[in-house]
Amino acid sequence: MLSERGIGQVSGEVFFSSTLGSILGSLLSGFVLIPYVGISMSMYAMGVLVVLVGVAGRYNKTSFKRLDILFYLVVIGALSIPLLDVKESEVLAGGGKVLFSKDGLYEKVMVVDTVLSGQPARLLRQDRSFSSGIQLPTGDLLFxxxxxxxxxxxxxxxxxxxxxxxxxxxxxxxxxxxxxxxxxxxxxxxxxxxxxxxxxxxxxxxxxxxxxxxxxxxxxxxxxxxxxxxxxxxxxxxxxxxxxxxxxxxxxxxxxxxxxxxxxxxxxxxxxxxxxxxxxxxxxxxxxxxxxxxxxxxxxxxxxxxxxxxxxxxxxxxxxxxxxxxxxxxxxxxxxxxxxxxxxxxxxxxxxxxxxxxxxxxxxxxxxxxxxxxxxxxxxxx
The missing domain is CATH 3.40.50.150 (Vaccinia Virus protein VP39)
Structure with missing residues (x-):
């Protein structure tokens, strides 16, 4: 058994690690991951990282089995699919081709080509709302x-x-x-x-x-x-x-x-x-x-x-x-x-x-x- 001093030391290290992780996580999320990587990719990357940490925790020469390896490879593979850099050709419900989609510093920003009242248009979408746009091909004001x-x-x-x-x-x-x-x-x-x-x-x-x-x-x-x-x-x-x-x-x-x-x-x-x-x-x-x-x-x-x-x-x-x-x-x-x-x-x-x-x-x-x-x-x- 751990001595009282040993328990205190372990508890202190755990609290220190969790506090440091919270601080680093907040700073990295706000100033690095969201602006430069994006929310979706950051979430999937964190998922892969959590699985890898779990694998490392289970690993030892005697108890780690081939079935464990196969299971974790499947999980990592599934989580990694969205990380592939695929060009978006997304079509919104009701019509509209997405030309650009990325998490901005404060919101998700999309550029969408669509048709409004029979007129081709290009719209800017910020989060869930279309904020402004132009008529195509003239570029005239839309709203x-x-x-x-x-x-x-x-x-x-x-x-x-x-x-x-x-x-x-x-x-x-x-x-x-x-x-x-x-x-x-x-x-x-x-x-x-x-x-x-x-x-x-x-x-x-x-x-x-x-x-x-x-x-x-x-x-x-x-x-x-x-x-x-x-x-x-x-x-x-x-x-x-x-x-x-x-x-x-x-x-x-x-x-x-x-x-x-x-x-x-x-x-x-x-x-x-x-x-x-x-x-x-x-x-x-x-x-x-x-x-x-x-x-x-x-x-x-x-x-x-x-x-x-x-x-x-x-x-x-x-x-x-x-x-x-x-x-x-x-x-x-x-x-x-x-x-x-x-x-x-x-x-x-x-x-x-x-x-x-x-x-x-x-x-x-x-x-x-x-x-x-x-x-x-x-x-x-x-």
Whole structure:
């Protein structure tokens, strides 16, 4: 039998080994395996390693049998099949050929060719949601909300736009279109997922030009440390109702946005919510939060102002009191055909939110975004 000292020593070594393994496992997973190897391959490799450790534990010259060897070889072989580097030709349910699939730093990223409404399209999928895409073979913008940067032309002469910021790169096509439409400007693009920039150039026809500057960074952190002011900021950092980053929905974040806009500056943001007005209302809180900071706030319902369920909502906020007001009459009378087409999606805030005081204002200290989004989903299933 082990002495008390021997038992203590063995116990200490076991605890030390397990603690060291946990620390190394966490660091290697976050900084090496997931970004450079991928989740699936890492899991299978760990499975093979566990089997090998089991084999080593059973091995001795007297008791290790040929049947044991055969069994472990079969198990290792089965686990090793997914490790083979096979080119993906995966087809999604309902059609769609996968051109690219890889675990990014924060999410699984896929590029898929498919057909939408009879039109060939290429989509970017981040985890379970299709976030953006282009029409094929033209490369034109696919989703209607991505065109709403054009509202800058309603508020100002297009020639006044010199610097634009896109928060959330996606396919990179919004930055590409802004850069193409407003000649001679600089467009800064920020995203926390590094892999998206390479995909934008390789699959989504985004040119590598000096006038489009790419930054791998957290959007809020970028706003905090970057002192450049912009006439236009386009925000698209919300891929689904299940992953709403609260830190870019608070009053303090709105104040950062406001400080980085020039006088008369325009913010255009894509959100996922509903027009439900019964508190707690996610959209009501978003509008209330922006209204605490910005001088004017407007919304567009991307499917229909009559739809009560979840849909894309474009929120437009302006800085300054001298900016023209966005109304149904003004939209109907504009000379820009594209902007005029936005009229049928325009929602008068006074009609659905006669008072905003009943809705929570999100702050860094208290932002129950998940609660509001779950309430939205619960109401949608009733």
């Amino acid at each position: 209607p909300y991505t065109l709403y940067y054009k509202l800058y032309n309603f508020f100002h002469d297009p020639a006044t736009l010199t610097h634009a910021l896109v928060l959330g790169a996606g396919t990179g096509t919004v930055a590409k279109e802004i850069n193409k439409e407003y000649r001679g400007i600089v467009v800064d693009v920020v995203d926390i997922e590094p892999i998206l920039f390479n995909l934008a150039h390789e699959y989504f026809m985004v040119p590598e030009v000096d006038s489009i500057r790419e930054y791998v960074a957290d959007g809020r952190q970028f706003l905090r440390i970057n002192e450049q002011q912009y006439e236009l900021i386009f925000g698209d950092m919300y891929s689904s109702l299940y992953s709403l980053p609260f830190q870019v929905m608070t009053k303090e974040y709105c104040e950062l946005l406001y400080s980085r806009l020039t006088d008369g500056g325009v913010y255009v943001g894509n959100y996922i919510s509903s027009l439900d007005t019964l508190p707690p209302s996610l959209l009501g809180s978003i509008v209330a939060t922006f209204s605490e900071v910005f001088d004017s706030v407007y919304i567009f319902a991307m499917e229909s102002p009559e739809l009560s369920g979840p849909q894309n909502i474009v929120l437009v906020a302006t800085k300054g009191t001298k900016v023209p007001k966005l109304t149904k009459t003004a939209l109907a009378n504009t000379n820009d055909r594209t902007i005029r087409s936005f009229l049928k999606y325009f929602v008068e805030l006074e009609d659905i939110f006669p008072t905003l005081s009943q809705y929570d204002v999100f702050t860094d200290d208290l932002a129950p975004v998940e609660f509001h989004s779950m309430e939205l989903l619960r109401k949608a299933t009733l």
